[in-house]
Amino acid sequence: MSRRAEEVRGNxxxxxxxxxxxxxxxxxxIWMVSTSLKLPADQYSRSLIPPIFTLANYHDIWTIMPLHTxxxxxxxxxxxxxxxxxxxxxxxAFIFAVTRFRGRDAxxxxxxxxxxxxxxxxxxxxxxxxxxxxxxxxxxxxxLPSFLGGAFGTFLLRQYFKTIPIExxxxxxxxGASLLTIYWRIYLPLAKPALAAFAIFAFMFSWNDLFTALIxxxxxxxxxTLPVGLALLQxxxxxxxxxxxxxxxxxxAPIIVAFLIAQKQFIEGISMSGFK
Amino acid sequence: MADWLGRVSRGIAxxxxxxxxxxxxxxxxxxxxxxxxxVDIAVWQKLSADFEKTHPGIKLKVExxxxxxxxxxxxxxxxxxxxxxxxAMDASNYPDWQARGALLKLQPFxxxxxxxxxxxxxxxxxxxxxxxxxxxxxxxIQTIALFYNKDMxxxxxxxxxxxxxxxxxxxxxxxxxxxDKNGDGTIDQWGLFAELIDMEVFWSSVLWSxxxxxxxxxxxxxxxxxxxxxxxxxFIAGMVLDDKSIPTSEQLRQFGLDGFQAGVTAMxxxxxxxxxxxxPATFKWGxxxxxxxxxxxxxxxxxxxxxISSTTQHPKEAWELLxxxxxxxxxxxxxxxxYAIPIQEVITASPAYLVQEKAPIDHKLFVDxxxxxxxxxxxxxxxEWASAxxxxxxxxxxxxxxxxDAINEAVAAxxxxxxxxx
Amino acid sequence: xxxxxKPLRGERAGLLLLLAPTLLGLAIGVFGSVLATLALSxxxxxxxxxxxxxGATNYTSLPHDRMFSVALVNTTLFSLIYVPLTLxxxxxxxxLMNRHIRGISLLRALFFLPVVSSPTAVGLLWSWIFAQDQGxxxxxxxxxxGNPVNWLGPKVILYSVVIVNVWGAIGEGMIVFxxxxxxxxxxxxxxxxxxxxxxxxxxxxxxxxAMVPSLFFQGVLSTIHAFQAFDYIxxxxxxxxxxxxxxxxxxxxxxxxxxxxxxxxxxxxxxxLTVIIALFTLFYIRIQKKxxxxx
Numbered sequence: 001m002s003r004r005a006e007e008v009r010g011n012x013x014x015x016x017x018x019x020x021x022x023x024x025x026x027x028x029x030i031w032m033v034s035t036s037l038k039l040p041a042d043q044y045s046r047s048l049i050p051p052i053f054t055l056a057n058y059h060d061i062w063t064i065m066p067l068h069t070x071x072x073x074x075x076x077x078x079x080x081x082x083x084x085x086x087x088x089x090x091x092x093a094f095i096f097a098v099t100r101f102r103g104r105d106a107x108x109x110x111x112x113x114x115x116x117x118x119x120x121x122x123x124x125x126x127x128x129x130x131x132x133x134x135x136x137x138x139x140x141x142x143x144l145p146s147f148l149g150g151a152f153g154t155f156l157l158r159q160y161f162k163t164i165p166i167e168x169x170x171x172x173x174x175x176g177a178s179l180l181t182i183y184w185r186i187y188l189p190l191a192k193p194a195l196a197a198f199a200i201f202a203f204m205f206s207w208n209d210l211f212t213a214l215i216x217x218x219x220x221x222x223x224x225t226l227p228v229g230l231a232l233l234q235x236x237x238x239x240x241x242x243x244x245x246x247x248x249x250x251x252x253a254p255i256i257v258a259f260l261i262a263q264k265q266f267i268e269g270i271s272m273s274g275f276k
Numbered sequence: 277m278a279d280w281l282g283r284v285s286r287g288i289a290x291x292x293x294x295x296x297x298x299x300x301x302x303x304x305x306x307x308x309x310x311x312x313x314x315v316d317i318a319v320w321q322k323l324s325a326d327f328e329k330t331h332p333g334i335k336l337k338v339e340x341x342x343x344x345x346x347x348x349x350x351x352x353x354x355x356x357x358x359x360x361x362x363x364a365m366d367a368s369n370y371p372d373w374q375a376r377g378a379l380l381k382l383q384p385f386x387x388x389x390x391x392x393x394x395x396x397x398x399x400x401x402x403x404x405x406x407x408x409x410x411x412x413x414x415x416x417i418q419t420i421a422l423f424y425n426k427d428m429x430x431x432x433x434x435x436x437x438x439x440x441x442x443x444x445x446x447x448x449x450x451x452x453x454x455x456d457k458n459g460d461g462t463i464d465q466w467g468l469f470a471e472l473i474d475m476e477v478f479w480s481s482v483l484w485s486x487x488x489x490x491x492x493x494x495x496x497x498x499x500x501x502x503x504x505x506x507x508x509x510x511f512i513a514g515m516v517l518d519d520k521s522i523p524t525s526e527q528l529r530q531f532g533l534d535g536f537q538a539g540v541t542a543m544x545x546x547x548x549x550x551x552x553x554x555x556p557a558t559f560k561w562g563x564x565x566x567x568x569x570x571x572x573x574x575x576x577x578x579x580x581x582x583x584i585s586s587t588t589q590h591p592k593e594a595w596e597l598l599x600x601x602x603x604x605x606x607x608x609x610x611x612x613x614x615y616a617i618p619i620q621e622v623i624t625a626s627p628a629y630l631v632q633e634k635a636p637i638d639h640k641l642f643v644d645x646x647x648x649x650x651x652x653x654x655x656x657x658x659x660e661w662a663s664a665x666x667x668x669x670x671x672x673x674x675x676x677x678x679x680x681d682a683i684n685e686a687v688a689a690x691x692x693x694x695x696x697x698x
Numbered sequence: 699x700x701x702x703x704k705p706l707r708g709e710r711a712g713l714l715l716l717l718a719p720t721l722l723g724l725a726i727g728v729f730g731s732v733l734a735t736l737a738l739s740x741x742x743x744x745x746x747x748x749x750x751x752x753g754a755t756n757y758t759s760l761p762h763d764r765m766f767s768v769a770l771v772n773t774t775l776f777s778l779i780y781v782p783l784t785l786x787x788x789x790x791x792x793x794l795m796n797r798h799i800r801g802i803s804l805l806r807a808l809f810f811l812p813v814v815s816s817p818t819a820v821g822l823l824w825s826w827i828f829a830q831d832q833g834x835x836x837x838x839x840x841x842x843x844g845n846p847v848n849w850l851g852p853k854v855i856l857y858s859v860v861i862v863n864v865w866g867a868i869g870e871g872m873i874v875f876x877x878x879x880x881x882x883x884x885x886x887x888x889x890x891x892x893x894x895x896x897x898x899x900x901x902x903x904x905x906x907x908a909m910v911p912s913l914f915f916q917g918v919l920s921t922i923h924a925f926q927a928f929d930y931i932x933x934x935x936x937x938x939x940x941x942x943x944x945x946x947x948x949x950x951x952x953x954x955x956x957x958x959x960x961x962x963x964x965x966x967x968x969x970x971l972t973v974i975i976a977l978f979t980l981f982y983i984r985i986q987k988k989x990x991x992x993x
Contacts (some may be wrong), residue, residue, distance in 0.1 A: 010897070014794040015805075021791065022808040025868065027813040028820045044531065044538060046826070064314045092720030100702040107724070109979075116922055116975040118968045120952045121738060121961065122731045124745060127356040129730060136358060148723030154706055155918070156874065159911035163881040169703055179712035181705075193880040197873045204814065208343070215352050219309070219339040221317070224808035228345065228358055230816075235342030236313025239532050240554060241822060252814045259810050263803055355745040372959060376746035460830040473939045525937060526850045529825040530833070533938075656725060659940075660958040666939035667765075673944075676852060689764070 036245035043241045057246035065229055066221065067250060074207055074225040075254060077142045077247030082199055083208035084146035089153030090195065094183045095156065097161035098169055108158075115151035127215060139223070141216040146206070153198050160194035161187055203258045226251050296392035303336045304590045306415035306597055309353075310364035311346035315613055316322070323609055327600050334593050354378050359585035361594040362601070365412050367403035367579045371493075371656040374411045380584040383409025385595045392599065396619050399646060400579045403654045414579035415602050418547040419645040420477050421575070422446070422567065426560040427455060428465070428542040437543070437564035443482065443511060446543070446567045450521035453542035467521035469528070469535035469544040472512070472673050473666040475546050476652055480576045484650045485507045485569020493655025496698055498690035500665070501683050508569075513672065513679040525675060547578075547643050552614045555635045563637050565645060577649040579619070617642050657697030735972075738965035745961055756966035766967055769950040774974075776931075776946070777924035779860050783914065784920050787864065788871020793905070795872060796879040806872070813869040819964070820862070821933035824862055825850075828934070850934060855944050859931045866930055867923065871916055878912030907989070914986050921978045925971055928952075947971045 035043060036057050038050040045051060061067060096108050130141045168190075169182050177185070188195070210227035217224045230247055237243050291406060310316065317340045320598070339360070341349055346364070353359055354373075365373065373379055386392060386409070393401060393413075400414040424437055434449050450467025457464050470478040480490055488505035491498055497657065516522045528535050536544030537553055545549070566575045582601050584594045584607040600606055607618040611629040617639075623629055623642045632639060657663075665686040672682035739756050743749040760766055795806055812820075827834045828849035836846040849858045882905065892899045906913075926948045935943040940957065942949055947967065955964030 011797060011799055014797060015799065015802075018791070018794050018805050018809075022805055025865070026808040026811055028823050029815055031823055032815065032820065039893075040458060040547070088719035088723075091716040095717045095720075098703050099713060100704050101713070110728060110732075111720070111724055112918065112979060113972065113976060114724070114731055116925075116972045116979075117731050117735050118926060118948050118951050118971060119731070120948070120955055121735045121965045121968050124352055124961075125734045126357045126730050127352050131356055131358060136356075139980070147719060148726065151719035151725060151727075152919070154720060154914055159915040160877060160881060161910060162911050166702065173703065179709045179716065183716060193878040197877040200873060201870075211348070214341070214345050214349050218337070219341050219345075219349070220337070231342045231345050232313055232317075232340065235311075235757070239534055239537050241532065248816045251448070252816065255814045256807070256811070259807060259814075260803075263806055348956060351745055373746070375744075376744060378746050460832075464831070471938050473937050473941075526848075527830065529850070529934075530822070530829040532822060657958075662939050663953070663957075666937060667941055670937055670941070670943065674852065677956050 031121075032245045038242050038250055040242050042239060051148060057242045058250070061233070061247050061250070062242060064256055065233060067226065067229065067247075069222055070224060070226045070229045071250075071254075073139070073223065074227075077225065078203050078206040078254075081143040081146035082202040084143060085150060085153050085202040086195055086199055088147055088149045089198070090157050090188060090191070091183065092149045092154040093157035093161055094187050097158045097189070098166070098182070099179070111151045111154060115155075123211075123215065130216065136216060137218060139217065142209070142212055142225075144207070146202070152205075153202060156189065156198050156201075157194055160191055164190055192265045196262040200259050200262045204255050207255055225235055293579055303335065305337065306362065306590060306593055307337045307339070307360040308362040308597060308601075309339045309341070309346065309350065309360045312340045313342065313345045315615075316340045317458050319613055323600075323606050326605065327597065331593075331596060331600075336597065354585070357587065359587055361588040361590060362582055362584055362597050364415070365581045365583045367414070367581065367654050367660045368569070368652065368662075370404065370412055370581070370583070371406075371654055372658065373404060373583070375656050378586055379411040380586045380588060380591060380594070381409060381411055382413065382584065382595070382598075386410055395604075395621050396400075397621060397646060399649060399651060400619050402651050403579050404581055412581045413598065414581040414603055414619050415607075416580050416610065417619055417646070418549060418578045418580075418616055419575050419642050419649055420481060420545055420547050420566060421641055421645060422551070422564045423536060423544040423546060423554065424540050424562055425536065425539070426562055426565065428559070432542075435601050436562065437567070438564055441564065441567040443485070443567050443569055447511070447515055447519065449519070450515060450543065451519045453520065454521040456509035463523075464540065466523045466535060466541045467519070467543060468515070469541035469546075470522050472516065472522065473525070473669055474662065475665075476576050476578060477547065477671075479508070479512060480650070480652065481545075481566055481574045482512060482569065484574035484576075485566075485572055486511075487569075487571035491653045491655065491661070491694075493653060493694070496691065496694035498661075498665070498687045498694065500690075501687040504571075506680070506683065509679050509683055514614060516673055517675065517679075526674075534597070548617055548639075549615045550636070551632075551635050555614075563641055565641060573648045575645045575649050576652050578652040579645065580616070639661055655694075655697075657693050660697070661693045663691050664693050703744060732972075735965050735968050737964060739963075739969050741962050743961040744959040746959075749962075752962055756962045759963065760966060760970065763950075763954075763963070763967075765945055765953070766947075766950050769945040769947045770970075772944055773854055773925055773927070773947045776860060776863075777929060779856075780863055780924045780927070781917070783860065783864050783919045784867045784871055785916055786917065787867050789875050789909075789913070791868060791872045792875030792879060793901070795876060806876075809872050810869040812866045815866075817866075817929040817933050821930075824934060828858055850943075852943070855935065859927075859934060859944060862930045862934065863924075863927060867920070871920070874916050874919075875909070875912055878909050882908045910986060910989055914982055917982050918979050921982075922975055925975050 003248065031048065034050055036046050037051050037053055037055070039054050042051050096104065127136075130136055135141050135144070164187060168186055172182050172186055208227060210231060213225040213228050217228070219228055221229065230251055233247055234244060279697070305606050320338040320340065327336050328334060339643060350363060359378070360380050396414070397417060400417050401467060404410055404412045428437065429436055432453050436451050437446070446468070453465065453466045453467040456462060472478065476489065483490060483505050484499065486504050486508035488502050488508055489499040491635050510653060516524070523535055523541065525533070531538035531540055534550070534553070535541035537557065539557070539559060566573060582598045583596060584591065588594050604620055604623060607620045608626070608628045610616065611618045611623055612632065614632050614635060618629055619623055630639050650697055668682045668686035668689060671685070672679045740752055740754070741749040742752045791809060795802060830836065830846060830848050830850075833849070835849060840846055847854055849855070886904050886908070887900060890904050895903065927946055928948050931944055931946055932942055932949065937943060940953070948971070951967045951971065952962045954967060955961045
C-alpha cells in the first residue's frame, strides 16, 4: 500500500471515530443553545428544535442586569492574568527543564505540593495578607498572583520544554548566547503550541474564577466580574432554564473565541513539523 | 383603616428621621450586605437613595450576593477584619455568629426607643432574643402553606383543599393525584412536592401537629425520636415509601427540583418565597392553610434579619440604617417584591402586602398562620445538626434503611453535634 | 533528551532572574498555603474567635467523622477509575486529532466544549440522561429489553459521576497531549517507516516514549483533579440541606471548615488529602524513571 493511501485510510478512520465521539461531546452544548432559544413555557420540552424560536432570553438578561461592565471587567482581568502566567511560568519552566542546580528537584516537588493543597483552608490567611498590602477592594488581587508563576503552568511548560533537544541550547551557548537569550530566542518560539495550550487554560481559570472576585471585589455591578453576576442571576431564576442557558452561553462565548484563536497555533505547529 | 395606619406610621418614621438629622455630624460611609437576587438590587437602589435623603451626611453602599456566595464572603470579611457595618442574617445561623462575638449588642439602642418594636410581630422577635438581649432584629417572616394546582384537581375530580383538611385528607388526595398519565408503567404525576431533608417546609410542621418537639438546644437534646414524633414519621414514610405520592429528590432533579413549579405535582408545601416563582405558571393554582394533625394545626415560622458588626466604626449610624431597613417605608417596598411577609403588622394589613397585582392569591392566609406557628428552632451548631439529621433521613427516603433506624441514627448524630457546640 | 545545562558562573544572575517570580510565588504558596494549612491542623479555629492549640486531636478525631470516612472511600474509588480512563481516552483522542485535515480544528473545538460548559447549566441535562423513569439512558436499556438502572442511586452513582467527569475532562487532556504530540519530530516517524514499522509499532516505539513527559503531567494533574473533584458531582448528588449523597474530600473540607466553623478539623482533612496526592505523585515519578526519563 502506498504511503498516500495509508494516510488517507488513517484519516478516514480517525475522522469517523472523532465524529462519533464529537456528537457525544457536543450534544449538551447544542442543547444549551437550543434551550436558550426556547420560550420559558417550553423549557422542559425535550425536542432539540425549539417549538417556537425566540431571542427574548438574551434580551431579558440585559434588562435584568447590564452584563457589559461585568464582561469588560472579566475580560480585562483575564487578559492581564493570561499574559502574566505565560511570561512568568515559561521563565520558571525553562529553568526547571533546562538547567541543573542544587535542590532543583526538591524545589519543583514543593511547587507541585502547592497545587495539591485544597485552597479553601487558606482563603482567610491570604485575605489578611492582601488586606495588609492595601490591595483589598481593588482588582489587583485578581491578577497579581498570575505574575508569580504557578505550579500548573510551570509544570505544563516544563514538560514540554524537556522534549526540545538540549543540543539546540548547547549549540547556542557555544555561540555565546546567555540563558536569557536561549530562553527568549530558542525555547519560546519552539514552544508555541504548548504556550497556546496553556494560554487557553490560564484564560479559562481567570475567567471562571468566582471565588477571588467574590472575596476581593465589592459585589456591585460596576466593579465585579461575570461569574459573580451569574451566581446572582441563578439565585433568583433557578427554575428559569431558558434564561440561565442564555446567560451561561454569553459567559462561555469568550472562552470559545480564545480557544479558536489559540488553536491556530496548534496547526502552525503541525506545518512546522518538528525542529528542522 | 389599614391605609390610615400606614400613613400614620410613615409619618412617625419621617418625623423621627428629621429629628435624627439634627444630631448628625460628620460624613460617614456605611456598608451593608445582604443575600438575594437582581430584584433586591433594584429595590435597595431606590431604598438607599431614600435613606441618604433622610439621613444627610451618610453615604450608603449596598452589596447583594446569592445565598451561597453571601455566606462565603461574609465569613472571610468578618474573619479578615473588614466586616460590613450592617449585614443580613438568617435566624437559623444567628446563634453561631452571636455566640462568637461577631455581632453588636443592640439592646441599649432598643431600650432607648421602647416604642420601636411595638408594631412588630412578637413571634418574629423571639428568634433574635438572647438571655443578654437583642443582637439582631428580624426583617421579614416566612410561614408555610399548602399550594395546589387547580387544573390537576379538576382533571382528577378531587375537591380543593379546605381549611378543615387533616393530614389524612391530604394523604388521600395525594394518593388519588399520583398517576401514570401516559400508561408507560411509571409515575409521571405526583400528589405532593415536599422537601423531605430540611425541616422547614414539611416535617417540622408534621411533627408539631402530632404533638412532638424537634430539639432542645439549651440542653443539647434532639427530640425527633419521641413516641409522638415516630407517629409523624410513620405518616410521612407512608406517603413517601408506600403511596409514593411524594417524589424523591432524585426523581425531581430532572424537573429542576421544584416539582410543583415544573407542573408534575398537584400540591406543594412551601413558604411565601415561592409565590413569585409560581406566579408565571401556565396552570391555575391556589393556597390553603397547612392541614391539621391529631393534636393541633402547625406551621413553621422563620425570620431573616439584620445585624450590626461588633467592629463597626459607626454604631450609631448603623443603628439608624437597621431601623430604616426594618421600618415601615422599607418594609412597604419589600412587601411589593413579593418574596416575604413584612414584620410590621400594619403593613401586612395594608394593600402594599395584601394586593399584589402579579399574584392575586389570599396573602392574608400566610399572616393568619402566625396564630398556630412554631418558631423554627434556633440554636448554636444548627447547620451541622441539620446536616447530620438530613443525612440520616435521606437514607430512609431512598429506601436504604427503615425510618425507625434512620431516626435513631439522626438522634445520635444530632446529639453529638449539640454536645460539641455547648 | 534528558541532559541539562549546568549554569556557568556568569549565568547565575540570569537563572535567578528567570526563576525570581516563581520563587516569590513559591514562598507565598509554601507559607501562605502549605505551612498555614499544616499549622492550622493543630489548632481549633472557628474563624471568628482566637485560635486555640489542639495538639493532634484534629487528626485523632478524623476516623470518627462519618462524612470524612465516606468521602475518603468515595474519592479513592472515584480516582482509581477516573484517572486511567481520562488519560486513555484523552490520549487516544489527541492521537486521532493529530493530523493535518481540513476542518479538524472544528472537531477539536467540539471536544473542547464540555470543558467550558458550566456544570450548573449541563446539570439538568445530565439529570435527564440519568433519570430513572424517562431518562435517555434507561430508554435505551429498556428498548433492548434490559431493566432500568437507578443511575443516581447508591449502587451506581460512582460510575455515573465518573462518566460525567470523564466527559468534562477529555478536552483538557486532548489539549495537553496535542501540544506534546507537536513536539515529536516528523523525522522520527519517517525513519520508523523506512525501517518498516507498523502503525502500532510506531505508537509504542516513537510516540509513547516521546510522550512520557506529557503523560506524567496529565497523570499528576488528573489525580489532583480526581481528589479535588467537586462541582459535577455536587450538581448530580446535591441534597436540599446542602449535603451530597456522594460526598467527596474537598466537599468535606469545605463543609467542615466554612459551614460548620471547624477550620482546624478541615485543615487536618486537607493535610490527609494532600499527603495522598503526594504519594500518588511520587509513585508516578518512580514509574517515569523506570521508563528511562527524568522526572
